[in-house]
Amino acid sequence: MAGTTYGYARVSTREQNLDRQLDALAAFGVKRENIFADKASGKDFARPEWRRMVDTLRRGDVLVVKSIDRFGRNYDEILDQWRIITRDRRIEVVVLDMPLLDTRNGRDGVTGALISDIVLQLLSYVAQVERESIHQRQAEGIAAAKARGVRFGRPCKRRPAAYGAARQGYLAGEITRAQAAARLKVSLSTFDKWLREDRAQESAQASLE
Numbered sequence: 001m002a003g004t005t006y007g008y009a010r011v012s013t014r015e016q017n018l019d020r021q022l023d024a025l026a027a028f029g030v031k032r033e034n035i036f037a038d039k040a041s042g043k044d045f046a047r048p049e050w051r052r053m054v055d056t057l058r059r060g061d062v063l064v065v066k067s068i069d070r071f072g073r074n075y076d077e078i079l080d081q082w083r084i085i086t087r088d089r090r091i092e093v094v095v096l097d098m099p100l101l102d103t104r105n106g107r108d109g110v111t112g113a114l115i116s117d118i119v120l121q122l123l124s125y126v127a128q129v130e131r132e133s134i135h136q137r138q139a140e141g142i143a144a145a146k147a148r149g150v151r152f153g154r155p156c157k158r159r160p161a162a163y164g165a166a167r168q169g170y171l172a173g174e175i176t177r178a179q180a181a182a183r184l185k186v187s188l189s190t191f192d193k194w195l196r197e198d199r200a201q202e203s204a205q206a207s208l209e
Contacts, residue, residue, distance in 0.1 A: 003060030
């Protein structure tokens with residue numbers, strides 16, 4: 001007995017439109033009542049309509065999506081879901097924008113499933129290499145910027161003119177750290193940071209003398 005053909009569509013935000021995907025699924029022959037659609041990020045599979053669809057699917061059914069990225073953006077998780085659906089649940093998958101990702105038995109039998117697995121593995125590898133390349137480019141860009149003197153993080157707070165007197169008062173035991181910070185209208189941690197910087201600078205100068 002032939003299974004039911006279902007469709008899945010996804011966009012990342014509520015402002016985006018699902019029509020193009022819905023039209024493609026309808027053109028394939030998926031009935032509107034058999035289409036599940038999420039407006040959610042593709043970072044993982046914790047999506048209400050995806051979960052409802054997976055609970056609905058039965059062995060022999062066909063799941064159709066317009067493109068592989070409609071499953072999501074994390075290819076490691078896509079691989080896991082693909083294996084669960086195609087191998088454990090014995091559900092066929094058709095990706096309209098990539099004919100090689102078509103596991104239907106009537107197409108190429110075991111060979112079709114094998115080709116689909118190989119293509120998906122390749123996509124996962126390419127996605128991983130791209131992620132690593134992006135991270136490497138970011139690290140290289142930061143290193144190059146630092147070499148040019150660009151400073152990252154929050155800008156250093158300028159020391160007010162009264163800092164010298166407040167510091168001397170604290171070192172002389174005339175006021176506490178908290179009182180010194182209050183006079184300078186800065187946090188205690190900022191005042192402590194300035195003291196540490198002063199000590200480090202004085203230590204460095206002493207070592208040169």
